[in-house]
Amino acid sequence: MKALVFDVTKGGWESTRGFELQNVPEPVLNEKKDPTDADKVILKVHYAGICGTDRGIWNRVAFKDQILRSIKAEGKTRRILGHEFFGEIVALGSKASSVAPSPLRKGVSDSHRRGIVPLKVGNFVAPESHVVCNKCFQCLRGEKHVCTNEKILGISHDGGFAEFVKLPAHIVWKTDTKVIRPELGAMQEPFGNAVHAASKVPLKGKTVAIFGLGPIGLFLLLVARGQGAKHIIGVEPNPVSIEMAKRLGIDYAIPLRSQASARRGSLASATSYTHNREVTDEIMRITNGLGVDVSFEMAGFNSSLNNALFATRRGGDVIAFGIKTGDFVLEDYNRFIVRGLTVHAVIGRRLPETWEMTQKLFADPKNKIQENIWNVILNQGQDTILPLREYTRERFEQMMAKHPKILIEI
Ligand SMILES: NC(=O)c1ccc[n+]([C@@H]2O[C@H](COP(=O)([O-])OP(=O)(O)OC[C@H]3O[C@@H](n4cnc5c(N)ncnc54)[C@H](O)[C@@H]3O)[C@@H](O)[C@H]2O)c1
Ligand SMILES: [Zn+2]
Ligand SMILES: [Zn+2]
Numbered sequence: 001m002k003a004l005v006f007d008v009t010k011g012g013w014e015s016t017r018g019f020e021l022q023n024v025p026e027p028v029l030n031e032k033k034d035p036t037d038a039d040k041v042i043l044k045v046h047y048a049g050i051c052g053t054d055r056g057i058w059n060r061v062a063f064k065d066q067i068l069r070s071i072k073a074e075g076k077t078r079r080i081l082g083h084e085f086f087g088e089i090v091a092l093g094s095k096a097s098s099v100a101p102s103p104l105r106k107g108v109s110d111s112h113r114r115g116i117v118p119l120k121v122g123n124f125v126a127p128e129s130h131v132v133c134n135k136c137f138q139c140l141r142g143e144k145h146v147c148t149n150e151k152i153l154g155i156s157h158d159g160g161f162a163e164f165v166k167l168p169a170h171i172v173w174k175t176d177t178k179v180i181r182p183e184l185g186a187m188q189e190p191f192g193n194a195v196h197a198a199s200k201v202p203l204k205g206k207t208v209a210i211f212g213l214g215p216i217g218l219f220l221l222l223v224a225r226g227q228g229a230k231h232i233i234g235v236e237p238n239p240v241s242i243e244m245a246k247r248l249g250i251d252y253a254i255p256l257r258s259q260a261s262a263r264r265g266s267l268a269s270a271t272s273y274t275h276n277r278e279v280t281d282e283i284m285r286i287t288n289g290l291g292v293d294v295s296f297e298m299a300g301f302n303s304s305l306n307n308a309l310f311a312t313r314r315g316g317d318v319i320a321f322g323i324k325t326g327d328f329v330l331e332d333y334n335r336f337i338v339r340g341l342t343v344h345a346v347i348g349r350r351l352p353e354t355w356e357m358t359q360k361l362f363a364d365p366k367n368k369i370q371e372n373i374w375n376v377i378l379n380q381g382q383d384t385i386l387p388l389r390e391y392t393r394e395r396f397e398q399m400m401a402k403h404p405k406i407l408i409e410i
Pocket of ligand 1: 241
């Protein structure tokens with residue numbers, strides 16, 4: 001079968017870039033050889049999404065250790081990439097079932113309020129990208145999103161940029177294609193990130209700032225609006241994303257000047273980690289000198305985190321979501337403490353709550369979430385969906401440069 005991979009035998013991590021289209025063996029279920037196959041499914045992948053993580057792998061700036069170490073541990077030489085996807089079950093093990101919630105009952109432990117959802121060939125599903133162990137301290141306490149032993153699809157476990165993929169059945173979410181269009185089926189995973197971030201503090205009536213209007217920042221705009229945020233301010237350097245945010249109804253979009261032009265301007269003394277004063281001054285002006293109630297850092301840059309800290313009112317909340325390897329400097333620590341800010345780090349999706357909420361939001365046509373994602377963020381599929389067989393490095397790079405979100409059709 002065809003798959004997009006990183007292959008250690010085709011040049012090292014540092015000396016290569018991009019993904020490689022290869023013919024690789026199709027996964028099979030063989031319970032006699034591997035009894036754990038009893039709890040697994042094989043999906044025929046239909047659509048797979050590209051996100052910031054994949055761009056990081058493409059440019060070899062993220063996930064080096066996790067990819068190289070896990071390939072070695074499995075005795076392999078390549079990793080099939082891709083963690084956001086949607087497909088159809090074509091084979092399943094003798095015990096394969098998806099773990100999904102039964103009606104919630106107060107005072108019942110996490111493991112007891114689960115029901116088992118039977119799976120069968122022909123079901124459409126999307127996987128949670130974190131393969132959790134269901135055994136560690138956190139998993140047993142209903143905090144699976146911070147599992148000690150997790151593997152991540154497309155990084156430390158083979159992923160979905162392939163015709164077929166073998167997965168543990170407990171991570172797949174049944175998806176009703178009468179309600180969720182297949183292209184967006186592949187978008188439940190990153191949309192869930194925004195749902196999780198937005199669930200950290202109540203947003204009703206609040207003034208909110210989103211730093212970074214990439215796909216997940218734009219999803220967050222839709223979720224925060226649905227939750228009744230009163231004013232939403234966005235900060236973003238890319239004019240294409242600013243335009244999308246305006247079409248999605250953002251109240252204020254502040255274009256971030258590039259660092260180069262900022263250096264020429266009023267920020268002569270700014271270093272790479274310090275906040276952008278013109279941005280935070282503008283937010284103070286919009287909020288009558290108060291600052292926003294809640295800031296979301298959705299870009300993964302040090303200066304952006306400090307922008308979030310400097311734009312938030314005393315006693316407000318900062319949600320840290322963007323990822324970058326290495327150290328961040330927290331500017332003016334004394335100010336941070338004196339203002340009594342609360343910082344929340346958000347990873348992945350809460351299991352199962354975030355998936356339930358995501359599917360509920362997608363299924364409700366009144367909120368126009370699917371319509372907005374398809375029409376605005378996916379440009380109605382025009383130049384944003386590439387069939388796998390047409391993949392070339394050049395074509396893919398062009399599409400990634402032009403569109404914040406693209407899909408592979410398999
Ligand atoms: N915490 C998690 O579980 C989790 C999961 C997925 C992705 N992420 C991270 O979240 C971030 C957003 O994900 P995405 O897929 O939307 O990524 P993305 O890279 O597509 O989007 C980031 C956006 O931030 C903008 N940006 C760059 N510098 C900025 C700055 N200084 N201030 C404001 N905006 C700036 C970019 O132009 C881009 O539009 C990334 O850092 C990604 O690695 C975190
Ligand atoms: Zn992703
Ligand atoms: Zn665990």
